Amino acid sequence: MKITIKEVAQAANVSIATVSRVLNGKNKVKPSTREKILHAIESLNFQPDQNARTMINKTTKTVGMLVPELKNEYWMLLLDVIQKELWEQGYTLIIGSTDHQVEKETAFVKSFVEKRVDGIIYSSSVMESAEEMSGIIQLAKKYDIPMVTLNPSISQANCVFGDHIQGASDATEHLIGLGHRHIAYIGGRSVSTKRELGYRNAFMMNNLVVNEALIQRIPGLPTFEAGYEAAHQLLLSGEPFTAIFCGNDVLAFGTIKALEEHGKSVPGEIAVVGYDDVHSARLLKPALTTVRQPIQEIGRSLVELIMDSSSKNLNQTVPKKIIYRMQLIVRDSCGAGLKKEVKN
Amino acid sequence: MKITIKEVAQAANVSIATVSRVLNGKNKVKPSTREKILHAIESLNFQPDQNARTMINKTTKTVGMLVPELKNEYWMLLLDVIQKELWEQGYTLIIGSTDHQVEKETAFVKSFVEKRVDGIIYSSSVMESAEEMSGIIQLAKKYDIPMVTLNPSISQANCVFGDHIQGASDATEHLIGLGHRHIAYIGGRSVSTKRELGYRNAFMMNNLVVNEALIQRIPGLPTFEAGYEAAHQLLLSGEPFTAIFCGNDVLAFGTIKALEEHGKSVPGEIAVVGYDDVHSARLLKPALTTVRQPIQEIGRSLVELIMDSSSKNLNQTVPKKIIYRMQLIVRDSCGAGLKKEVKN
DNA sequence: CTGAAAGCGCTAACAG
DNA sequence: CTGTTAGCGCTTTCAG
Numbered sequence: 001m002k003i004t005i006k007e008v009a010q011a012a013n014v015s016i017a018t019v020s021r022v023l024n025g026k027n028k029v030k031p032s033t034r035e036k037i038l039h040a041i042e043s044l045n046f047q048p049d050q051n052a053r054t055m056i057n058k059t060t061k062t063v064g065m066l067v068p069e070l071k072n073e074y075w076m077l078l079l080d081v082i083q084k085e086l087w088e089q090g091y092t093l094i095i096g097s098t099d100h101q102v103e104k105e106t107a108f109v110k111s112f113v114e115k116r117v118d119g120i121i122y123s124s125s126v127m128e129s130a131e132e133m134s135g136i137i138q139l140a141k142k143y144d145i146p147m148v149t150l151n152p153s154i155s156q157a158n159c160v161f162g163d164h165i166q167g168a169s170d171a172t173e174h175l176i177g178l179g180h181r182h183i184a185y186i187g188g189r190s191v192s193t194k195r196e197l198g199y200r201n202a203f204m205m206n207n208l209v210v211n212e213a214l215i216q217r218i219p220g221l222p223t224f225e226a227g228y229e230a231a232h233q234l235l236l237s238g239e240p241f242t243a244i245f246c247g248n249d250v251l252a253f254g255t256i257k258a259l260e261e262h263g264k265s266v267p268g269e270i271a272v273v274g275y276d277d278v279h280s281a282r283l284l285k286p287a288l289t290t291v292r293q294p295i296q297e298i299g300r301s302l303v304e305l306i307m308d309s310s311s312k313n314l315n316q317t318v319p320k321k322i323i324y325r326m327q328l329i330v331r332d333s334c335g336a337g338l339k340k341e342v343k344n
Numbered sequence: 345m346k347i348t349i350k351e352v353a354q355a356a357n358v359s360i361a362t363v364s365r366v367l368n369g370k371n372k373v374k375p376s377t378r379e380k381i382l383h384a385i386e387s388l389n390f391q392p393d394q395n396a397r398t399m400i401n402k403t404t405k406t407v408g409m410l411v412p413e414l415k416n417e418y419w420m421l422l423l424d425v426i427q428k429e430l431w432e433q434g435y436t437l438i439i440g441s442t443d444h445q446v447e448k449e450t451a452f453v454k455s456f457v458e459k460r461v462d463g464i465i466y467s468s469s470v471m472e473s474a475e476e477m478s479g480i481i482q483l484a485k486k487y488d489i490p491m492v493t494l495n496p497s498i499s500q501a502n503c504v505f506g507d508h509i510q511g512a513s514d515a516t517e518h519l520i521g522l523g524h525r526h527i528a529y530i531g532g533r534s535v536s537t538k539r540e541l542g543y544r545n546a547f548m549m550n551n552l553v554v555n556e557a558l559i560q561r562i563p564g565l566p567t568f569e570a571g572y573e574a575a576h577q578l579l580l581s582g583e584p585f586t587a588i589f590c591g592n593d594v595l596a597f598g599t600i601k602a603l604e605e606h607g608k609s610v611p612g613e614i615a616v617v618g619y620d621d622v623h624s625a626r627l628l629k630p631a632l633t634t635v636r637q638p639i640q641e642i643g644r645s646l647v648e649l650i651m652d653s654s655s656k657n658l659n660q661t662v663p664k665k666i667i668y669r670m671q672l673i674v675r676d677s678c679g680a681g682l683k684k685e686v687k688n
Numbered sequence: 689c690t691g692a693a694a695g696c697g698c699t700a701a702c703a704g
Numbered sequence: 705c706t707g708t709t710a711g712c713g714c715t716t717t718c719a720g
């Protein structure tokens with residue numbers, strides 16, 4: 001039932017070598033035999049076996065991508081660009097989601113290696129550099145598989161990432177510019193610690209000191225509920241504040257809900273700024289002021305880096321680090337519009 | 345640099361056959377040699393080449409999934425379950441998004457076939473059955489690749505799908521039960537036509553007749569903007585109505601925005617019901633009444649069907665069709681809570 | 689231009 | 705229990 005190059009050769013009355021030649025467009029083949037073969041391929045609906053080819057070419061035209069989770073707008077958008085970009089270049093994408101279980105990472109990478117993917121795009125489930133990671137890097141290196149990561153903490157690998165210190169700093173600075181002095185922060189280890197750092201940076205740059213009591217570090221995943229809970233705590237603490245900067249948008253949504261339940265209007269009494277610019281950020285009321293990541297560009301860079309390092313196999317060189325600027329998107333939740341009105 | 349079974353055999357002082365045996369756990373191997381080999385594998389960090397194995401086993405432990413788009417909550421959620429479920433079974437997932445370009449479908453499926461995936465999960469970019477599709481089915485069949493689709497219109501393939509007639513009917517009926525008689529519908533060919541049919545079904549069941557002037561069929565993709573525009577048209581038409589049933593949630597969000605801009609309160613003056621129950625449906629104000637698809641179950645069924653048909657290769661039998669009930673989620677936008685209050 | 693033949697890395701008889 | 709050997713489907717010298 002399954003058609004192989006042999007059947008094609010038979011049908012076209014040539015040797016398999018010649019069929020292979022027209023398949024690969026190498027070595028001139030007489031136009032007439034070429035036609036015959038093409039016709040046989042067509043009528044038999046022959047699809048060459050990539051696996052057999054791989055054994056010789058040593059290339060699978062496949063790259064593997066490992067992410068901590070899938071059902072999240074950020075990853076989905078990234079996945080989308082990457083898959084498209086890869087397809088353009090004739091590559092296909094294998095995906096793996098660890099669902100935040102770090103233990104799964106090695107298993108996934110091993111399966112990528114076994115499949116002999118041409119490259120791996122790796123984003124760890126843990127934020128700080130761990131042994132886990134370096135083991136993974138070693139494995140990939142051993143099998144000469146180019147790897148590019150989204151974790152800047154991995155020093156030995158090529159990397160693409162957003163400048164979250166700058167992004168968070170810009171967001172906080174915007175709040176400061178609006179006159180706020182008591183600005184809370186809701187984040188935690190699961191949202192890049194860089195964001196908290198950026199928040200602190202903005203205070204430093206303005207010779208302000210952060211009130212540690214206004215920092216809420218959530219223990220688990222940065223969900224709507226976590227944001228709700230953190231804002232609730234903030235309110236209960238009695239510590240005064242007029243603004244909250246949240247490590248991500250979903251956290252901000254939860255925060256806003258808590259605030260409203262406590263009768264605090266947003267942005268009237270409390271200004272809120274998020275991070276990521278998820279789609280619904282512009283839909284909710286008030287529309288969320290947030291920080292946008294250039295996901296398209298990040299995705300494209302990722303693919304570009306992988307392609308580069310798989311062509312020249314000189315991944316011996318110094319790892320390339322590409323960093324992207326974040327963009328502050330001012331909408332309603334920070335009260336920027338409101339203040340202006342007051343001023344006028 | 346690359347380690348093969350040969351190097352392992354050498355290191356352990358055995359033949360490659362024996363290494364293969366411990367790799368596959370078949371045929372008893374003397375514990376001591378077994379240990380030696382295991383040790384060699386470990387220390388050399390040997391990862392067997394799947395491609396080579398595939399040539400013999402005729403199985404890639406990979407399934408390909410083709411979807412019309414990725415950046416959309418529905419697909420993301422589905423992708424998530426499927427990838428997880430597959431991983432549990434020791435399979436990996438290749439994904440392809442056509443981005444609604446039907447022309448790309450064949451190319452994707454061909455690449456799946458070339459990779460000799462063990463199964464294909466296929467959701468077409470076009471709603472109605474087309475020649476395109478049957479070509480794809482044929483191709484998969486020719487190479488004995490089990491295929492399961494999400495398009496009920498493809499008669500020759502196994503299929504899993506939601507009962508959108510029932511879902512849409514339930515939603516509409518709920519509105520009717522609330523006392524509404526002039527219910528508009530916003531949908532179009534890009535959102536399953538089944539939903540419009542369900543809407544009509546509810547009218548029929550209640551001996552009501554639909555006012556065709558209240559049906560808005562959007563031409564392109566069912567986006568926020570499209571919903572906004574359609575609702576706008578409805579308002580301009582002057583045709584009276586007290587409720588709108590939207591073919592999906594995003595459409596509903598756009599609809600609500602248009603309504604509010606026209607000073608119509610939701611659900612006070614106009615009730616709105618969506619479809620899909622995307623995450624932000626519960627976040628927006630008013631919280632959207634909508635219809636939920638059992639995505640988890642759908643995903644699981646899909647994987648199950650693929651696995652089944654790849655083990656028994658009797659895909660000669662009658663295609664299996666699995667249909668899932670949709671669930672109405674009543675929240676605020678339909679005014680169900682409101683009416684009750686009035687009544688009491 | 690085209691065919692014969694040698695593998696790619698691995699598994700599966702078939703003998704020892 | 706273990707080694708030898710013949711392929712899997714394809715590409716690539718190496719000779720015609």
